[in-house]
Amino acid sequence: MADPRPVPRPDGSGAAARATAARALHQVRDRGQSLTRVLQRLRLPDQAADRALVQEMTYGALRTLPRLEALAGQLLHRPLPKREAELQALILIGLYQLTAMKTPPHAAVAATVEATRQLSRPGKAGLVNALLRRFLRERETLLAAIEHDPRVRWPVPEWLRERLRRDWPDDWERIIAASDTRAPMTLRVNPLRGTRADYLAELAAEGIDAAPAAGCPHGLTLAHARPTERLPGFAEGRVSVQDAGAQLAAELLEATPGMRVLDACTAPGGKSAAILERAGGELALTALDVDGERLQSVAALLDRLGLRATLVEADAARPEGDWAAPGFERILLDVPCSATGVIRRHPDIKWLRRAEDIAALCDQQRAILEAIWPLLAPGGRLLYATCSLLGDENHRQIAAFLERHPEVRECPLPGAPGVARPHGRQLLPTSGGSDGFYYALLEKPAS
Numbered sequence: 001m002a003d004p005r006p007v008p009r010p011d012g013s014g015a016a017a018r019a020t021a022a023r024a025l026h027q028v029r030d031r032g033q034s035l036t037r038v039l040q041r042l043r044l045p046d047q048a049a050d051r052a053l054v055q056e057m058t059y060g061a062l063r064t065l066p067r068l069e070a071l072a073g074q075l076l077h078r079p080l081p082k083r084e085a086e087l088q089a090l091i092l093i094g095l096y097q098l099t100a101m102k103t104p105p106h107a108a109v110a111a112t113v114e115a116t117r118q119l120s121r122p123g124k125a126g127l128v129n130a131l132l133r134r135f136l137r138e139r140e141t142l143l144a145a146i147e148h149d150p151r152v153r154w155p156v157p158e159w160l161r162e163r164l165r166r167d168w169p170d171d172w173e174r175i176i177a178a179s180d181t182r183a184p185m186t187l188r189v190n191p192l193r194g195t196r197a198d199y200l201a202e203l204a205a206e207g208i209d210a211a212p213a214a215g216c217p218h219g220l221t222l223a224h225a226r227p228t229e230r231l232p233g234f235a236e237g238r239v240s241v242q243d244a245g246a247q248l249a250a251e252l253l254e255a256t257p258g259m260r261v262l263d264a265c266t267a268p269g270g271k272s273a274a275i276l277e278r279a280g281g282e283l284a285l286t287a288l289d290v291d292g293e294r295l296q297s298v299a300a301l302l303d304r305l306g307l308r309a310t311l312v313e314a315d316a317a318r319p320e321g322d323w324a325a326p327g328f329e330r331i332l333l334d335v336p337c338s339a340t341g342v343i344r345r346h347p348d349i350k351w352l353r354r355a356e357d358i359a360a361l362c363d364q365q366r367a368i369l370e371a372i373w374p375l376l377a378p379g380g381r382l383l384y385a386t387c388s389l390l391g392d393e394n395h396r397q398i399a400a401f402l403e404r405h406p407e408v409r410e411c412p413l414p415g416a417p418g419v420a421r422p423h424g425r426q427l428l429p430t431s432g433g434s435d436g437f438y439y440a441l442l443e444k445p446a447s
């Protein structure tokens with residue numbers, strides 16, 4: 001199978017980037033690790049361009065995994081043994097470059113072949129070279145053979161496809177397609193440190209193309225994503241990165257200065273910060289999370305933005321202690337969920353989530369909602385939020401809650417973006433638009 005033609009040796013950094021991408025893909029695909037965590041842990045290349053390449057290859061390969069696996073299946077006479085899972089991941093990274101990236105094919109092949117050395121598999125260089133060159137020779141035939149494979153047409157696990165089809169009979173294909181696109185980079189301007197109009201003008205003066213984000217008074221979308229270090233005033237807390245759909249939470253909650261507010265699932269803190277900014281920082285905000293490590297990022301975020309809240313590490317499903325005194329006028333419940341609405345930003349979710357996780361998440365959501373509701377003041381409002389697209393976590397969860405608590409009033413959300421559901425509203429991920437969020441606003445009777 002080895003191709004006898006010599007392979008040009010690329011410079012080492014390109015090969016290192018491919019090897020790192022293969023390691024990361026292997027950790028996600030075969031070990032069930034989250035891509036964000038893997039990329040934080042792995043030693044990434046020194047050069048920014050190589051780090052961006054690792055990012056592009058890993059995110060891209062996870063988006064189109066079934067296509068790459070189906071191609072590798074055609075190219076390999078028999079599957080590689082389990083102990084070669086990292087090499088298999090390298091082959092997938094190689095195929096991703098040849099199917100989806102603009103890298104000249106000979107350079108992509110050479111750097112991927114060279115990466116076998118970095119993975120301590122120099123004896124497999126011939127195999128990788130032969131496979132990738134065969135793909136280039138037989139590209140049209142190989143791609144045509146998998147075109148109608150349902151896993152390739154709708155690159156999500158079958159259980160998720162079926163659930164999306166059931167919940168979104170008219171939109172499921174569009175949703176899956178949009179979930180495979182790259183999400184835009186949206187910012188939220190901190191109104192305590194300047195206006196959106198001024199920030200847009202400053203960006204324009206620096207040649208950074210941006211436009212106001214629809215439906216977000218403080219939001220703007222960049223034409224091209226860039227590292228936060230290269231955003232004016234980022235370190236000084238003038239802007240934060242936050243999806244337009246996530247920014248909507250603060251608008252729907254309408255917490256005004258002086259209110260006592262609870263964010264019961266706060267980390268990493270984006271919505272807490274938006275709620276505080278919208279009220280000029282003049283809120284008594286309790287920001288709670290069960291995960292102490294994640295709470296540290298909330299502290300760092302509020303610090304950067306010049307905002308204050310009482311941070312509490314506690315389980316929202318068991319309110320006890322000082323923080324749990326009833327009488328909150330506003331509560332945000334951004335509950336743990338399947339995150340099926342943010343697959344664009346975290347394509348690993350598609351492969352890490354299991355069908356059986358959903359029922360367990362629904363139980364958790366119900367427990368948190370039931371436990372937190374008594375803390376709401378009479379006449380107060382609770383915004384239930386998820387970044388899920390699944391009815392069980394969203395409108396059916398709220399329908400069941402309303403059935404158990406007939407005194408609760410559901411507030412209409414007129415003018416809010418998204419699609420009306422039997423209860424609440426759903427933002428769908430769309431090309432160039434926001435992530436997939438769900439919101440329902442509930443009010444306690446005044447007496």
Ligand SMILES: C[S@@+](CC[C@H](N)C(=O)[O-])C[C@H]1O[C@@H](n2cnc3c(N)ncnc32)[C@H](O)[C@@H]1O
Binds near residue numbers: 246265294
């Ligand atoms: C969807 S994230 C919240 C995102 C956050 N609101 C933001 O906009 O940045 C859900 C959070 O809920 C937390 N969480 C999960 N179970 C919890 C519980 N029982 N009590 C409190 N927090 C919990 C998780 O640690 C996670 O940080």
